[in-house]
Amino acid sequence: MGLREACGVVGISLEDGQQGGRAAQAAPLLYYALYGLQHRGQESAGISIHDGGLLTLKGMGLVSKALPYERLSHLRGTVGIGHVRYSTTGASELLNCQPLEVSYHGGRLAIAHNGNLVNTEALRRELERRGAVFLTGTDSEIIAQLLARELRRHTPLEAIERLMGIIVGSYSLVILLDGTVYAVRDPLGIKPLCFGRVDGGYMVASESVAMDTVGGTLVDDVRPGEVVVLKDGHIERHMVCRGCPKAHCVFEYIYFARADSIIDGRLVYSVRERIGRLLAREHPVDADIVSPVPDSGITFAIGYSKESKIEYREGLMKNRYIGRTFIMPAQTTRELAVRLKMNAITENVRGQRVVLVDDSIVRGTTSRRIVDMVRGCGARAVHLRIGSPPIISPCYLGIDMPTRAELIASSPSRAEGGRGMDEICKELHADSIGYLSKRGLVEAIGIPEDELCMGCLTGVYSLEIPGERCRHAQALLSEYFSGT
């Protein structure tokens, strides 16, 4: 628990016909779809609609605040894109909200991005060397500039293909250009992106729940390296980067995605329940109850309970009004902060040997306080079971993590288990600790290990990152720009 998610994107194109006598409208569908993606970003929200020209409405906060519904009526048109944002790059300002709408030589275009490019510094430097300026600190502005340069001489699809040849990192993009939505997923498929049918057209979204929310139906994932084009309520698929190795982010399954989403063919809920079952097999323990750390540990705990036959009983209750975006008054002690967020149910844990199940451990500070809280209510033993392997290294591809030094499992010896694991257990005041194995994680997800990104769990990344080990080499930037 404690990881912070990146962003969610959505795009839609409806046939330009009439529905019950009224013109089909993309804006309300985008609006409600963003509600369904709200868990992926609570900092800002935005919608861009094409209707001859482009119109963008965006603001800070949850969808309901950022996009006053009554103003949607000004966004009339059958095609558009939307975005919810959790900042991965510091500054949180209206300027950085997405979609980013720009004018270029061909008119206006809008871009929304989920992910994190790793070669932005180099790209920015190259573009600035050619005279460019940047108003925001976002990847989207870099992407827009690269795209605008390519669009001078290439068709949109060619331009996007060339773009994909030069940007490195994770990206699930929706681009609104000339009344067409281009949905782009990076060749590694790091972040999720899928598409489906809605009444009168097609939709792309970060997660399938966005479709469920508006009564649509998931059709398929956008494949890694694929561009899906939504135009006039129809769809075309273009596989741009064939044969690339894949690298799906495992933490989408473990933590980020909603349990009711289907990502790359897997229901997240089922993956989590399997993780719980495998965790019970890998780290069995003699105990009286299995209890989740709410809410992220619930499905793991249910799985653990079913496999182990140990009774499932909630030992901790969450305060529903202290959300992910809640900011404690500065004076609040860490201990109080944990008590405000959740409360141990004394009667349920007193005298019990408790298996406490959580999704992951980052720094370990919150985990220790929760263990203390449960123990303080009279638990005879607290056995921590974690639905992911130890996080030993930062993420460079869109997850906001602390520095390596702050990670409780960053020391390699610890991650190996053995003596290091004993130290972690002691630091967390637990009676025992059991992390899911990497093999278990791979099995639970059901995707071959070499198609998963486990950089933060292994320290070996799917992409070249300065100072880190990488599985594959990549193209040279200078080569690309030399031709322009």
Next chain:
Amino acid sequence: MGLREACGVVGISLEDGQQGGRAAQAAPLLYYALYGLQHRGQESAGISIHDGGLLTLKGMGLVSKALPYERLSHLRGTVGIGHVRYSTTGASELLNCQPLEVSYHGGRLAIAHNGNLVNTEALRRELERRGAVFLTGTDSEIIAQLLARELRRHTPLEAIERLMGIIVGSYSLVILLDGTVYAVRDPLGIKPLCFGRVDGGYMVASESVAMDTVGGTLVDDVRPGEVVVLKDGHIERHMVCRGCPKAHCVFEYIYFARADSIIDGRLVYSVRERIGRLLAREHPVDADIVSPVPDSGITFAIGYSKESKIEYREGLMKNRYIGRTFIMPAQTTRELAVRLKMNAITENVRGQRVVLVDDSIVRGTTSRRIVDMVRGCGARAVHLRIGSPPIISPCYLGIDMPTRAELIASSPSRAEGGRGMDEICKELHADSIGYLSKRGLVEAIGIPEDELCMGCLTGVYSLEIPGERCRHAQALLSEYFSGT
């Protein structure tokens, strides 16, 4: 699901000493305690502190918005009261926020109230006949005026005793008067109120979770008809109304209170799990999975699953960002509104016979849509199991309910089961429906039936309510006022 809760109150008195070199402060403790009671009211929040004089800070919205933490530093003192409010009486304005602070002949006093008086019209008329005016529409202003009249000739305790002789209805009151907190619970004990120790003093609160939140310890309930006096960090108990019949609100156990609260000696979580077990015994069914309507049905469903041995699996996922206070855009269809709030997990319910467990049914409109949604995802059968008996009659004592005609079970024949129950089942599109019996509810709570208020389930009330049947007669208002 769909009932709306009333309010939460808290009071605190600390020894006037030093803690670690700094004077003890009541305001931060009240502030965090209100966080713990936030589920009881999200419309406004307020704190009154005594420090020689009285100071009150209040505002609209959640605690974090209504009470800017930095302004708490102006509220210095060791004694105070607090309130979170959900309006039971229409108008939602700053004027109606509590605590209500007034000046009277002896200085200033503040009052916070959870509950609903049923003889306010008569009281108001009598007071107005004597020349009084009212600025707000709140019970608290009536209580303040009555109290001020009594305080002219009586001690605070006597005045409160006389007040309890004339006001009729549910009330858990905290009164801040002369640097002392008086915690008052109505003779029937309809709404909860308890007290406990905190570092350096004592605290009263609507629910024990408020104490957990600030690291305090529950000592006991304030007994029905009792006044608990908090002064200088000490406590005195005065049983004012002995021998009254009790009438604890059953919906505190079923729905309002947080599962981790202990009310009148019962852990709410345990009551709910027992309800689930009894429901399984009363209404067994051959099914594949037990699934809660989140969040209110979770504990019931766990109980049902344990008793029935049918697998517990979540078939519905809730959108965490659409809270109790969320207001849908006016244009949202009811069907879409339900889909925004929760989503069925197709893979978990497809082909399954699902036992769907919820806490209660009010109008039935939402329940029907949820049944449709689950069925739409391919469930072979949907069996509704409800953790309470049918609601057949409105509540006059603090729960905001629709009119009798809007209640799906308001027709007496329906509530009896039999043919009426079949109609309900059909209206809700369910394969079968099972409400908990009244006897089962009494057994699960563990309090004798004649000490529970089940007016909304039986149509027979614990108090005289014009046009309704009542268990007990009561004093005449005219008699009281004739002496003043």
Next chain:
Amino acid sequence: MGLREACGVVGISLEDGQQGGRAAQAAPLLYYALYGLQHRGQESAGISIHDGGLLTLKGMGLVSKALPYERLSHLRGTVGIGHVRYSTTGASELLNCQPLEVSYHGGRLAIAHNGNLVNTEALRRELERRGAVFLTGTDSEIIAQLLARELRRHTPLEAIERLMGIIVGSYSLVILLDGTVYAVRDPLGIKPLCFGRVDGGYMVASESVAMDTVGGTLVDDVRPGEVVVLKDGHIERHMVCRGCPKAHCVFEYIYFARADSIIDGRLVYSVRERIGRLLAREHPVDADIVSPVPDSGITFAIGYSKESKIEYREGLMKNRYIGRTFIMPAQTTRELAVRLKMNAITENVRGQRVVLVDDSIVRGTTSRRIVDMVRGCGARAVHLRIGSPPIISPCYLGIDMPTRAELIASSPSRAEGGRGMDEICKELHADSIGYLSKRGLVEAIGIPEDELCMGCLTGVYSLEIPGERCRHAQALLSEYFSGT
């Protein structure tokens, strides 16, 4: 300059007919009339409308912010009252905004008040002794309670007559009761109040400009001690207190009222120009230009220039964006604060002997800085001329003034002129100073001296004020209450 005004009131009653096919509406007229009275209060604004029941809309800030125009459409009815407020009694909160709407035994009534009662403490104490409580710190709540008591046994007019017998101080009241507006002016006529015709009915207001704003016509002043009743678009006048001495506030003419208002038959602009002329006769000086301290000194300076034949030239320019309500950042030095508010025009004053004309001097701190500023721009001499006699004593009747010790002219010797006046001149860094004489002020206003309130200029008040000298004795409170 530097005095702070109290409040403005307005009331209206229209015939219940149709105007151009639409029902006549009081709310828009009240709204625009309050714009015309905005100079009398910028802290809050409110409107109460009768339409069978009562509806009140009020809020903090200027009319445009406090009363969102689109919400006026909910206030439908032909009769209503309005208020703009500048707090004279500390706490500035929504709770204290007016009109004050209360329920009483006969239904609901609303009150708006301009002025300040001087026996509120005694009244409050007496009412509290009878069991009353108070929610606000306003005179209006006391008035409402007294009125409600009287209305039990008396007609509205009798009740108001009895009210006028017991409240002491300045009051221009509008009361909305049973669909009728009662406009009440205190027997001394301290604060202004007038009435006039508008299309379809009648209107009362603190100043005639309110009528001008909505296209109405001033008919007459409400006389001191008179009650003017507006009902169904008609008007009745009732002289309640005959033969009382009058005591019109001179500072309405000097500073508070808008120059285009006609108060008690005198155009304020003309009074101010006459003051300027008399000031020139009383305090002639050999100088090059006459220059006002903007804006309050402008009309005086024009009069001075005309009488003295010295050229009128603006030597100071005001920053139009720093209004009466502007709050400087706390870190702003006093010197900078003056420079932000106004700027000397070097070219206009360099080498000149300047007659600088202002309306009044309170503490003298701002005047000194302005003199310094003009001198700093090269003026050869700065002669201060003040359009009022020295303020030597506080006001108890509605003007917010500093304590006696802070008044630069509070020492009696100073106010007499002679040596004390030399000290003031020196403290203000002026070459000479000339205050208008009391005789000059009386002449300029054109009302006999014994019909003016000049308490702050003489230290002798029109009303008994504890610790101050008074011109007249008054009734005993205990006598009144003994009968109730």
Next chain:
Amino acid sequence: MGLREACGVVGISLEDGQQGGRAAQAAPLLYYALYGLQHRGQESAGISIHDGGLLTLKGMGLVSKALPYERLSHLRGTVGIGHVRYSTTGASELLNCQPLEVSYHGGRLAIAHNGNLVNTEALRRELERRGAVFLTGTDSEIIAQLLARELRRHTPLEAIERLMGIIVGSYSLVILLDGTVYAVRDPLGIKPLCFGRVDGGYMVASESVAMDTVGGTLVDDVRPGEVVVLKDGHIERHMVCRGCPKAHCVFEYIYFARADSIIDGRLVYSVRERIGRLLAREHPVDADIVSPVPDSGITFAIGYSKESKIEYREGLMKNRYIGRTFIMPAQTTRELAVRLKMNAITENVRGQRVVLVDDSIVRGTTSRRIVDMVRGCGARAVHLRIGSPPIISPCYLGIDMPTRAELIASSPSRAEGGRGMDEICKELHADSIGYLSKRGLVEAIGIPEDELCMGCLTGVYSLEIPGERCRHAQALLSEYFSGT
């Protein structure tokens, strides 16, 4: 009256020393200087400070709202620029607020601009053709991109010189680059820009009042075509464009600038008074009083009165609380709107022959209503005198004007006087009308006619504007870009 001004800019550089033990801070000086320029723009305000890096704070509304003073403490540094904005180009959004801060190959720079470029479309098209994208619709972004391109190969001064060679229009720019402020005034000197000393350094500003406000001293105007460099509290002047014809905007003297500003060596107040005197000579009339349309007509009216010996008396009073930014409720009739803004003083105009003096007439609708209002109060005659020649043509250089068709004097015949002038007089319901002659305007300003921009008065512009006549030819854009 009725023209809308563009923007105001300010820049400051202080020695990096200590003042009274504390480091010198540019931000508070910029903040207060913007107060002094508030009349030039009320829509947004912003400040950029250099302190190693750059920090920009900006927001919507008046300075006091846009720039919360407590947040200035985060802007620590001795050099910075500031801006107040009145949109000349439609969209009013936070995105378009200035200063505009961008990153470029050399780091970060910030730009604030007063004026309007006339070749933006061509510049934008050329830059987009080279691959650029634009996020805002502002001239500043175009300037930033051009500058960034030049800075690749040139020093800042050379880059600015080249920039000045290609942008066409009015511009008073402040650029913050490498800890240095570059103040740039267009070769025609259309918009004002001056510089002066402040304690510890130097300052540039649109008007000298900005210096007065912070206790500084005007030194000189930035000359047309000049770049003034502020660095480390010192100043350097670079005349970049020698020998260009000048074209100072006459409406800065007539309307925009504050009367206490000195622009290009002329005190605005004196120019306005001279205009009033010349107007009296050009258009004498037998009348009883001279009365200004407040506030913009005041100084003209004083001049007219002095020259004509006709008594100066205010016949109209302005509502101080309805500012330039005030937005009337949509339902307000035009007639009511005028009455809310100003009120005729009946007693001052009844039976009088009134000379009514205003600065200019745009559409004429407001003037007609004011004439009607004065006449409605009983004036025997109303003679309009206007402190500027007829406006016959739009401004393309920064003044927000209606289309030609909406201008009351747009028909050439009218502007010539003669029969057309009679029509205008009749349309405005005046007894006579007298506009200042162009010769009179030139004489009053005291700058040779060929150094003034009078495009809106003559239809002949100082710059090539598509479809309009121009005094001078200009460089070809294509030539410039061909070399890059």
